[in-house]
Amino acid sequence: MAEFEEGEEELTDLARKLGWREAIFHQYGRAEYLTDTRRSIFLDLLPIDGGDVLEIGPGFGQFTDTIARKARSVAALEVNAAQADFLREKLRQEGIENTLVTTGGGDCCLPYSDASFDLVILNLVLEWCATRLSEPHERAQLRLLREIARVLRPGGRLYVATKNRFALRYLIGKPDEHYHNMRFGSALPRWLADTLHGRRSRGRLYSWIGLRTLLRKSGFEVEQSWWAAPEMRFPDGMIPVDATSIRKARRQGVRQGEGRAERLLMRLLPAPLVKHFAPGLSFLARV
Numbered sequence: 001m002a003e004f005e006e007g008e009e010e011l012t013d014l015a016r017k018l019g020w021r022e023a024i025f026h027q028y029g030r031a032e033y034l035t036d037t038r039r040s041i042f043l044d045l046l047p048i049d050g051g052d053v054l055e056i057g058p059g060f061g062q063f064t065d066t067i068a069r070k071a072r073s074v075a076a077l078e079v080n081a082a083q084a085d086f087l088r089e090k091l092r093q094e095g096i097e098n099t100l101v102t103t104g105g106g107d108c109c110l111p112y113s114d115a116s117f118d119l120v121i122l123n124l125v126l127e128w129c130a131t132r133l134s135e136p137h138e139r140a141q142l143r144l145l146r147e148i149a150r151v152l153r154p155g156g157r158l159y160v161a162t163k164n165r166f167a168l169r170y171l172i173g174k175p176d177e178h179y180h181n182m183r184f185g186s187a188l189p190r191w192l193a194d195t196l197h198g199r200r201s202r203g204r205l206y207s208w209i210g211l212r213t214l215l216r217k218s219g220f221e222v223e224q225s226w227w228a229a230p231e232m233r234f235p236d237g238m239i240p241v242d243a244t245s246i247r248k249a250r251r252q253g254v255r256q257g258e259g260r261a262e263r264l265l266m267r268l269l270p271a272p273l274v275k276h277f278a279p280g281l282s283f284l285a286r287v
Contacts (some may be wrong), residue, residue, distance in 0.1 A: 008082040011060075012089050020090040024060070033062070033233065040066050042123070042238050042282065045226070046159050051118035054151065056105065056144075057125035061087035065094045067121070074099040075117070079106045079132070106132045108144040115153045122148070122160045124232070127178060127203040137204030138214075145218035152287045158220060161232060161282040165205035168262045168277050178203035208241075208275045211283065220285035225275065230255035230263070232280030241275035 014023035024031045033039070040063050048070040058064045058076040060083050068074045068091070076099055078084040084103045091099050104111055108129050122144075130140035148158055163178075165186045170176050176185020179193055179201050186193065186205040194201070206214060212222055227246065228235035239249045250256075256266035258279060269277060 008080070008086070011082065012085045015086060015089045015093070020086070020093050034060050035062075036234065038234055038236070039063075041235055042159070042161065042226070042228070043067065043070075045224075045238055046121070046284070047119060047157060052116065054110075054112065054117045054120045054148075056110075056120065056122050056148075057128075058087055058101075059083050061090045063121070063123070064099060065091060065096050068096045068099045071119075072098065075112065076101045077105045077110065078103060105129075108133070108140040108147070110144075110147040110151050112151045114150055115156075116151050118153055118156050120148045120152060120156070120158045122158065124161060124163070126160055127162045127205050130204070131202060134200075137201070141204065142214065142218060145214065145220070149219040149287045154287070156287050157223070158215075158285045158287070159283070160211070160215070160285070161228070161280060162211065163205055163232070164276075164278055164281050165207045165210065166277055167279045168257060168265050169259065169279065171277070172261055172265070174259075178205055206281070208281055211281050215283060215285050220287055222283050222285045224284045226282040227274055227278045228280050228282055230279075231258045232282065238282065241278075243271035246271040246274050 011023055011027055024034050050072050052073045053067055053071040054075045056077050058078050064076050081103045084101050088101045126141055129144050130137045133140050170185055170187035173183045175181040179185035179197055182197050225241045226238040227241050229237050229239055239245050257263040
């Protein structure tokens with residue numbers, strides 16, 4: 001959400017004067033990324049009702065109030081202090097009282113006791129979690145996932161969604177924000193991308209197989225995986241990645257991919273391969 005970093009310090013004061021929604025539009029103009037309810041459809045897939053939920057990286061709280069209205073309690077951990085302040089004000093205006101917003105997590109450690117939660121939501125956060133650190137991304141990401149396993153109760157679940165390292169947009173040479181907008185970026189071999197760019201990447205993406213392997217290494221067993229179509233920031237639907245479900249979705253006219261070239265190439269992909277080249281990855285895993 002780099003496009004919303006400018007002006008975030010004043011946003012909470014504006015929210016107190018204008019209301020949280022009006023403050024967002026006053027500060028950023030069109031801001032569907034922060035307000036469009038389509039973005040929350042993945043929440044319908046998760047076991048939230050009546051549970052204790054941890055949301056890591058809630059940002060400005062695009063999903064937090066929706067989660068809180070279903071859950072028994074919500075802990076929201078946000079590394080950005082200005083965004084955390086805005087979220088507290090938004091929740092106050094929405095009358096949400098079962099949510100505690102904490103500022104922290106920049107070290108990829110969690111300030112919570114063992115076995116505290118039934119569900120952890122990590123949406124478009126894992127790839128960025130080591131941004132404030134100097135250590136290798138993979139080490140910090142593994143630490144965060146193991147911390148999540150620690151704070152989950154037995155049988156608890158993690159929902160994790162990230163962009164896909166081998167998304168078609170990167171394979172055809174679109175700029176990759178994780179590599180400072182270098183073309184191809186994450187799709188290149190790691191050593192080659194690092195050598196060509198000459199500095200540490202901002203984030204670290206994984207393939208479908210790579211992320212599943214990382215989850216297993218962290219103590220999780222994957223239960224389900226979805227394809228967010230046409231893409232994960234503004235999905236029209238969350239489709240299981242098995243070939244039968246993908247073929248059915250295609251027959252129903254589901255849009256595939258973001259740009260024109262991606263949509264064309266996605267239609268040509270055999271259904272079993274869609275999960276490997278889709279724009280994003282979404283997993284539900286059990287500890």
